């Protein structure tokens with residue numbers, strides 16, 4: 001498709017400031033598409049995602065085109081982890097379509113960070129609870145944040161830029177991304193930015209500088225296009241810090257009373273940044289989680305080690321934490337699809353694909369090196385898939401098997417299917433060149449059910 005011919009979308013967001021935070025935002029979207037026929041889908045919102053309610057005030061919604069008011073039929077459909085709220089036009093449309101509505105934000109929720117969450121000084125969160133997705137593939141977007149109703153010093157940011165941004169987005173490009181309107185402190189380095197809402201006694205700049213260094217090196221390794229990438233920090237009391245990765249952005253939650261240790265953040269951010277690149281199409285959810293989370297785990301450990309930005313001791317602690325989480329998991333033998341359905345319903349099940357993917361990929365690196373007499377390694381397969389994914393973001397496990405077969409010259413299907421079925425994969429540590437890791441197998445018990453199992457202690 002010629003990009004100059006794709007539909008255009010002009011969005012203006014007007015955040016409102018009240019009681020030292022952003023209370024709401026007025027959104028106006030002007031969509032230029034060829035005439036829609038009666039019954040055709042205009043756009044799709046979410047009423048709910050992972051039980052997080054929408055911020056949209058439906059009684060504020062107005063839709064117009066050149067003829068006047070445009071009536072729509074509202075249709076609700078339940079998905080795997082969300083409820084869609086689709087708008088179908090009742091008559092043929094003429095000219096640009098203008099949608100306006102108000103979204104009212106609420107106090108910040110725990111992970112997943114998909115709400116637009118308030119804290120003193122501003123809001124952070126995703127577009128899922130207040131932005132629509134559209135039925136076509138690519139849109140030419142002009143995004144404008146108006147700071148008319150914000151006090152001096154409040155910045156208006158999203159993954160792709162600040163204040164005004166022009167870019168091409170995919171159909172869910174307004175939703176699958178993070179926003180931040182607030183009084184922020186930051187570290188900005190080229191395409192990398194790290195933002196936290198300013199508060200007494202919080203200085204994230206040491207970890208932000210370390211992360212910038214890793215990001216810029218990772219961007220080279222993954223042959224990145226050079227678009228911007230942002231990390232936003234949400235302050236909220238929580239038991240454990242954690243976050244969510246979306247397009248070119250990551251938001252994490254930290255407890256300002258009990259900030260997470262520096263080392264933990266190094267590996268957390270490294271993991272999240274890998275999500276910019278090593279991807280497969282993960283629908284139904286669980287099909288390719290092993291790959292997406294496994295790759296993020298694998299390269300968040302391997303790359304900082306190769307770059308000399310973490311010590312052997314730091315790496316060892318991380319590896320043993322992951323080993324314990326995986327080998328003692330009561331759901332370790334569940335199938336990939338079963339685990340996908342249990343996402344966030346069972347926290348133990350939710351973490352299995354991370355460990356399974358990591359230990360499988362560590363084994364794969366060794367196998368590819370052995371089969372090709374050290375000519376190729378996992379990097380080569382991953383980079384081939386990365387290249388293929390950029391051309392077609394719907395590739396899945398078949399592409400993985402084909403890439404392995406093409407680069408390493410053998411059929412991986414049997415071991416791959418065993419992995420999907422939930423076989424327990426022992427550690428293979430040769431990917432950490434120069435670390436000279438070894439392991440001991442020990443008897444242990446699974447968490448929760450306390451069944452006998454084996455754990456591998458790495459040293």
Ligand SMILES: [Zn+2]
Nearest residue numbers: 271275293296
């Ligand atoms: Zn992840």
